[in-house]
Amino acid sequence: MPSQVLGSGPIGFTDANGNQKFIPLSELDFVNGEVKADKWHFYKANKSLVDALLKDLVAGGFLISGTSTPTTPAMLLEAAISGNLGNHIQVNFSNIVADxxxxxxxxxxxxITAKDTYSDLSLDSNSSSFIKKVLGIETTAGSLPSLVRVKDAGTLSLPKSGSYVLAGGGDAAKASKAIDGDPSGTAFTLEAWNNGSDGQYITATVSQIDAAAKPLR
Incomplete structure (x- = not known):
């Protein structure tokens, strides 16, 4: 008995006359392990070309029977922290040795890596892009909270471009890093949102400094 053909979309090809043709999946049937296109209006005129194309698509796994058993997921990964950050997590598997x-x-x-990019952060406390408003501080969540927040103590100053690795996290402590000021001193301090040694894997990169764009107030 014919079964439904499943795929990513219509089958497109160029016929012998150089014309673009498309076969809707609804015009195809799976019969005894083969895809048949007899129902398609232009099938007879393109039979040899279409048959070869459909055979290759089935062999490559691009077309499957609607009765086929769906592939079982190997695992389900879920972000440990709720919120927008989970949308920026990338997972890469390698060196797979199957038994x-x-x-x-x-x-x-x-x-597993998580990356957030914040453009045009400001040191202007009246701006909606003020770094404390965006990343948050100890007592207030930011508008776009991420892996780090700004420690509220101290006066902010212009940061120096560079990459800064957080350190010092533990069971009862958050990893943190003082960001160098330009030309000297500390611009501000970033700390992980949660306690734990995992904070040592956080790197903050500061770039594209424009001292004139957002004056201090």
């Missing part, structure tokens, strides 16, 4: 006889013994490497 077909004992799947639980399969091994792999997994690198």
């Amino acid at each position: 077909s006889s004992t799947p639980a013994n399969s091994t792999f490497d997994c690198t």
Whole structure:
């Protein structure tokens, strides 16, 4: 009995006359492991070309039967921290060594990174892009909270471009890093939102400094 053909969209190809043709998936049927296009109006005129194309698409897994068993996910990953940050997490799997006889013994490497970019942050406390308003401070969440916030103590000054790695986190302490001021001193201090040693993996990069764009107030 024919079954539904599933794929990413209509099948497109160029016929012998150089004309672009499209076959809707609704015009296709799976019959005994093969995709048939008999229902398509232009099938007879393009039979050899269409048959070869559909065969290749089935072999490559681009077309499957509607009765096929969906692929079972290997795992489900969920962000540990709720909010917008989870939308910027990237997961990369590598060095996968599958053990077909004992799947639980399969091994792999997994690198997980989270990156947020904040453009045009300001030192102007009256601006909506004021760094404390955007990243937040100890007592107030920011408009776009992320992995770090600004320690509220002290007066802010112009930061120096560079990459800064947080340190000092523990069971009862948040990792933090004083951002160098330009030309000297400390511009401000960033700290992780949560306690823990994982804060040492956070790197803050400061760039595109424009001293004239957002004057201090």
